[in-house]
Amino acid sequence: MTxxxxxxxxxxxxxxxxxxxxxxxxxxAVGVLMGIELMLNGAxxxxxxxxxxxxxxxxxxxxxxxxxxxxxxxxxxxxxxxxLAVYANQRSIDVxxxxxxxx
Amino acid sequence: xxxPGDAVFYVVATAVIVCAAGVAFSKNILHAALYxxxxxxxxxxxxxxxxxxxxxxxxxxxxxxxxxxLILFAVMLTQRIGDRESSxxxxxxxGGSLVLLGLLGVFSWLATTIRWPAPSGKVLDTTTxxxxxxxxxxxxxxxxxxxxxxxxxxxxxVVVARREPTP
Numbered sequence: 001m002t003x004x005x006x007x008x009x010x011x012x013x014x015x016x017x018x019x020x021x022x023x024x025x026x027x028x029a030v031g032v033l034m035g036i037e038l039m040l041n042g043a044x045x046x047x048x049x050x051x052x053x054x055x056x057x058x059x060x061x062x063x064x065x066x067x068x069x070x071x072x073x074x075x076x077x078x079x080x081x082x083x084l085a086v087y088a089n090q091r092s093i094d095v096x097x098x099x100x101x102x103x
Numbered sequence: 104x105x106x107p108g109d110a111v112f113y114v115v116a117t118a119v120i121v122c123a124a125g126v127a128f129s130k131n132i133l134h135a136a137l138y139x140x141x142x143x144x145x146x147x148x149x150x151x152x153x154x155x156x157x158x159x160x161x162x163x164x165x166x167x168x169x170x171x172x173l174i175l176f177a178v179m180l181t182q183r184i185g186d187r188e189s190s191x192x193x194x195x196x197x198g199g200s201l202v203l204l205g206l207l208g209v210f211s212w213l214a215t216t217i218r219w220p221a222p223s224g225k226v227l228d229t230t231t232x233x234x235x236x237x238x239x240x241x242x243x244x245x246x247x248x249x250x251x252x253x254x255x256x257x258x259x260x261v262v263v264a265r266r267e268p269t270p
């Protein structure tokens with residue numbers, strides 16, 4: 001059985017699903033961030049798979065994946081900075097406890 | 104005909120899925136971070152199977168070398184690793200499972216039922232040179248915007264994470 005486009009799409013779907021599950025259920029902010037990284041990776045697998053199996057392969061799929069990777073890195077840096085700032089203020093990074101703006 | 108490369112792909116894909124499940128269900132946040140390492144490495148391997156060599160190396164350097172180290176730093180700096188029972192609690196597992204099953208169902212149905220156009224069947228050459236040409240040619244504006252975003256991120260992350268001077 002040779003790997004074909006649906007196999008890569010299924011792999012991307014599983015990554016996205018587990019990432020979404022992680023992001024939804026975790027109450028640790030770093031755990032939520034890990035889920036988001038998994039979701040972005042699932043999307044990346046889909047991009048590159050569609051690029052590889054397109055009828056006329058252009059490189060735009062890979063360019064877009066590069067941009068996604070860069071934005072994921074930027075997002076991780078800012079999000080972890082925020083996590084550290086919240087932890088310094090509250091001694092906790094439970095996402096359901098960081099609600100001081102609501103009160 | 105049995106092709107060893109295909110078998111390697113399925114092994115890598117299985118490893119990625121197992122590691123993703125580990126991220127989703129591991130009770131210890133440090134274990135979840137290490138499972139994430141495995142998943143990101145595996146996705147880099149999958150990129151190799153999709154003949155995206157430059158992306159595979161980028162995945163290794165940025166995700167495994169950068170993002171994961173950042174995440175590990177955040178874990179070490181914020182969590183008391185000792186109380187591993189409470190380091191990575193899950194809430195709303197039932198709703199999350201519904202989301203997971205729904206997403207998996209819809210995406211699997213889409214991936215298997217749509218008749219995708221036949222691939223060109225051409226294994227691509229090395230992509231680094233063409234990616235460089237495109238990034239500094241046709242997609243130059245995007246490249247510049249991304250670099251501006253990275254600069255803003257650099258400054259913003261420092262400002263956010265800086266310790267306030269105690270009065």
